[in-house]
Amino acid sequence: MQQQRDLAPSPSGGSALSAEPFRWFVPRDLDGFFGLFVDNLVQLILIVTLCGAMCGMSGEAAFLLYQRILPGVAVSLLVGNLFYAWQARQLARRTGRNDVTALPYGINTPSLLVYVFFVMVPAYVAATSKGASSVTAAEQAWRVGLVACLGSGLIEFCGAFVAESVRRRTPRAALLSTLAGIAIGFISMSFTLQLIQKPLIAMLPLAIVLVTYFSRVSFPWRLPGGFVSLLAGVLLAWGLTFLHQVWADGPVWIARHALNSSAVRESWQVIGFAPPQLWLGDLWQVVADPGQWLGLLSVIIPMGLFNLLGSLQNIESAEAAGDAYDTKSSLAMNGLGTLAAAAFGSCFPTTIYIGHPGWKGLGARAGYSIINGVVITILCVTGTVALIQSLVPIEAGVPIVLWIGVVITAQAFVACPPAHAPAVAIGLFPAIAAWGMTVVQGAFLVAGGVTMQSLLSKDFSQQVNGFLLHGLISMERGYIFTCVILATIAVELIERRFLRAACWSSIGAIFAGAGLTHSYQLSGNLVDFLFAGSRAPEGSMLYHATDVAIGYGLMAIVFLFFAFRKVESVPEQAPVLTESDAHRSLEFH
Structure with missing residues (x-):
């Protein structure tokens, strides 16, 4: 072979x-x-x-x-x-x-x-x-x-x-x-946020990257699109820097895009x-x-x-x-x-x-x-x-990295069976929550004053701009494991393998009980893992995810019930992705 x-x-x-x-x-x-x-x-x-x-x-x-x-x-x-x-x-x-x-x-x-x-x-x-x-x-x-x-x-x-x-x-x-x-x-x-921070440097390279990889066009002399985009960003940045130096009283947006020329000497x-x-x-x-x-x-x-x-x-x-x-x-x-x-x-x-x-x-x-x-x-x-x-x-290299993120995200849907698209979607949530937690924690650290611990100590259901703070922290702890567990449970349910879904739910319960997921210790604005049997610093706020572990266990019981019971098929009402849609996506990529 x-x-x-x-x-x-x-x-x-x-x-x-x-x-x-x-x-x-x-x-x-x-x-x-x-x-x-x-x-x-x-x-x-x-x-x-x-x-x-x-x-x-x-x-x-x-x-x-x-x-x-x-x-x-x-x-x-x-x-x-x-x-x-x-x-x-x-x-x-x-x-x-x-x-x-x-x-x-x-x-x-x-x-x-x-x-x-x-x-x-x-x-x-x-x-x-x-x-x-x-x-x-x-x-x-x-x-x-x-x-x-x-x-x-x-x-x-x-x-x-x-x-x-x-x-x-x-x-x-x-x-x-x-x-x-x-x-x-x-x-x-x-x-993307960094791209918008300095659009005059980053958006032209972004256009070059997108036209290269979306439209699959070639540049003169067969120059790689990534190289052309990087070169364009560099030329724009230093052009604006030179303009700022000769036009010191120019618009503020020019100064915002200018580079630190002394960094070259340093x-x-x-x-x-x-x-x-x-x-x-x-x-x-x-x-x-x-x-x-x-x-x-x-x-x-x-x-x-x-x-x-x-x-x-x-x-x-x-x-x-x-x-x-x-x-x-x-x-x-x-x-x-x-x-x-x-x-x-x-x-x-x-x-x-x-x-x-x-x-x-x-x-x-x-x-x-x-x-x-x-x-x-x-x-x-x-x-x-x-x-x-x-x-x-x-910012000149951001479009290339941004494209990598786009490809990885698209691949998760295109490279999987169309029926598994909901499993891919549910696996995204913990990782997105982790990113949100990073943003929130960074804001608290920079702002000073009130801490996440002081808020949650008063009210465990405390919200920050509409988001449950405790839920955000708990979902972020060991979120990569949580992504895999939730998405795998979804795949097994889609394939009607209820016993396997129950096994993965049990793994989720074990991980939560052991502190690998969801449990945390909070000291001011600093979050750390809280493993079963470990000692936390005095004065920290502790959350043992015992209730989450029990929740996973209840999920396992439900799946076991259907594993040992004959289940009739229910006609699908609204397919998430048709076969022709999948073929078109695969052809595009």
Whole structure:
């Protein structure tokens, strides 16, 4: 069967077999490089921007970014890009083809955002609230991030040997809907707000991205749309900056869009060679204390599984495009890349990127992967990422990240059976609630004065602008588990597998009772997990989700009742998505 797939016709046209040898570099590898490089560059800018602004890694603590995290990123991306290029050459030799395209590879965007918001920022806030200096708190955030990356790498590597079994046993709607919920809130919504913050810089790049990927048009000289959009945003930003300097009394909207030109001069100060180093001691400092990472399992485990499943789907996508790679070795290398990241100082997992057919359509082969790995390594170990960040405003790259969020959300509906659309929808709610909780908590922290604890201590049904505050906090705790549980229950009910639905409801009860979901301790405006049997700081407000656990148990009883009772079918009155609608959606994507 494997041999038959290897000899399938190339989707790009012509025979898959060729007398010409496979070449490491072809002219079209430059096209592929620009596309992949722009994706990776946006991730680097996000790392520098988010870690600097939200985790205290600026000023005196900037060394954490430029001497530890970025060199670790360089190692993880270099080894992976070189491996997938070598893998493409091996496949070409085995099949006798010269049109094999390497798997695209880079930093996992959803994991990057989730780890910053839900792993590193809480660790930084907790350390500062206990009186730690900004530098010490930033170091703690970095160490906790390393452990999260290590956990994801272990899941990805071990999962390579059981990936097919996981894929068969877990409803796709459950996993993809959770990722879609994160994409809606923490990717699409957050960056949409940033887009509107500086529309003159971001909206033209947005138009270029949308016309590139919605309309599938090509630019002159076959320039990648992502590169064109980024270039347009940069030119606009610096054009407005120059206009503001020569027209100091101009309109305020010009000043609002102007960049800090002095940041370019300051960025030269961090340029210097920073070779990758092993940071196993710092990693062990957190691993040896389970109290520092046990509460993070509700983030680490689901994100590791999502990364694993997403990479598996992208391997399947490559096979559909004509390049049938070995699943086990491809996924194992992805896991090893993430483990290398954690060992050498990066907090951010790697992944096999979506879009292999697109790079194949550009004509890229193996060289684009090699060039990308080398260029990214040079940027990371020389500190020139800071210079690029000062030259390239984050708003110029926002449309590309926004598009990623759109694709992830759309995929959750399109890649699942049409009948499972309601399950995808119900799985979105906990993740959206988590985003809302982040916004509310941030507002309380900035405003000062009245705290969430003081409000809930007076009235447990306290509302904030119409939203139940307790419900928001409870739904946010372990929300990724809750997404999977609710969506899976919905899938099992749609398929009339009542016994399985009861089992998943029981899992929900166990998780709530153990404190992995819904339970919390609230101290002022700081929220933390409240595990069964754990001791909370004196003066904190505690909520044990025993009532939620009982609620899940009651749901299980209802499902068990129908599992052992003959149920007659009820005619469907209003289908959510017709078969023809589904076909049209699949054709569009």
